[in-house]
Amino acid sequence: MxxxxxxxxxxxxxxxxxxxxxxxxxxxxxxxxxxxxxxxxxxxxxxxxxxxxxxxxxxxxxxxxxxxxxxxxxxxxxxxxxxxxxxxxxxxxxxxxxxxxxxLSAKRVRDAYLGYATQQFRKLQSRGEGSFSADSRRRSAKHARHLKRLCEQGHELYATGRLTVRVEDPESYHRFGEQVAADPTAALPLLRRFETAFTETPSVLPEHPDESAADAWLRxxxxxxxxxxxxxx
CATH class of the missing domain: 3.30.460 (Beta Polymerase; domain 2)
Structure with missing residues (x-):
């Protein structure tokens, strides 16, 4: 291509x-x-x-x-x-x-990152009880890592206005992935914790993004x- x-x-x-x-x-x-x-x-x-x-x-x-x-x-x-x-x-x-x-804007960052994390959780829920093939576990672990990363990165962006792409403790993500691969419901406490964190954390981001800057750049x-x-x- x-x-x-x-x-x-x-x-x-x-x-x-x-x-x-x-x-x-x-x-x-x-x-x-x-x-x-x-x-x-x-x-x-x-x-x-x-x-x-x-x-x-x-x-x-x-x-x-x-x-x-x-x-x-x-x-x-x-x-x-x-x-x-x-x-x-x-x-x-x-x-x-x-x-x-x-x-960036507070509401759109919160809604997008939590929304994508929730999508990952739904994929975990739809895996089906008793489906423990190697491929199923691999996909479940990947969805779980995505969920954790989206929560962590989204909250950082919401709270500080900065996004750190490289995660701080990669092994904790892999451990979380394996835990959730064995029991998809194990992802729910983390998702709920970040839903609360977003609600309780004041954001440095504005209410609306500055579309004029994007428009001027595109022109x-x-x-x-x-x-x-x-x-x-």
Whole structure:
């Protein structure tokens, strides 16, 4: 898969979190800019490109902004990665990293991170009693690690306005995953604890994200790639 005008991309997933083990997939996430001229036609350009082997997801700049403004945990981490995990950085990509806080708002972060964590718990519940195959345990452990990470990272972002992508104690996540793989209900106390923590913790985040900053950045992207197309004509 060849995608032009990549603005920012890097390694995400278990490698970024510090949870990867032998045989873990390497996931990549990025953002690209569609040529501005293509936005003027009857049918717009494709907004996402997803591939496997290697596992890579690329979102068009406008789609990425919409998802980030909604607090989407998956796309949000792209602008909080440790420097060594970025594989593509451009001037416009660095500008986006510079305004990352403007995408945040208390309610959207809380709802998104707790919402995604709750989805992981529902997947654990739907596993089915008595289903203890090796594959089932592996998937359950993975869902449990996601649940714990979403709670921890979401609460940090909500309380401090910062997101630490690499988890502090990876082995505690693996232990939690194995515990929940044996008994899915073991995940519920952690989820309830963080629901309470979100309710009781004052947030440093504003009530609404600063959409004007995202809009101004996106307009710079559009101008840049429209001018480039004119020069190439």
């Amino acid at each position: 060849t995608v032009e005008n990549i603005l920012l991309s890097g390694v995400v997933g278990s490698t970024a979190y510090g949870l990867a083990r032998e045989g873990s997939d390497i996931d990549r996430l990025g953002m690209f800019a569609a040529p501005t001229e293509e936005l003027h036609g009857l049918r717009g350009p494709k907004e996402s490109h997803v591939s496997t082997a290697p596992d890579r997801t690329l979102h068009e700049a406008a789609k990425w902004c919409r998802l980030a403004l909604g607090g989407n945990p998956t796309v949000m981490e792209l602008v909080w990665l440790p420097d060594e995990l970025y594989e593509t950085r451009t001037v416009l990509g660095d500008e986006l990293i510079g305004i990352r806080a403007s995408f 710079r992207v559009r101008r840049h790639f429209y001018a480039h197309a004119e020069q190439s004509a």
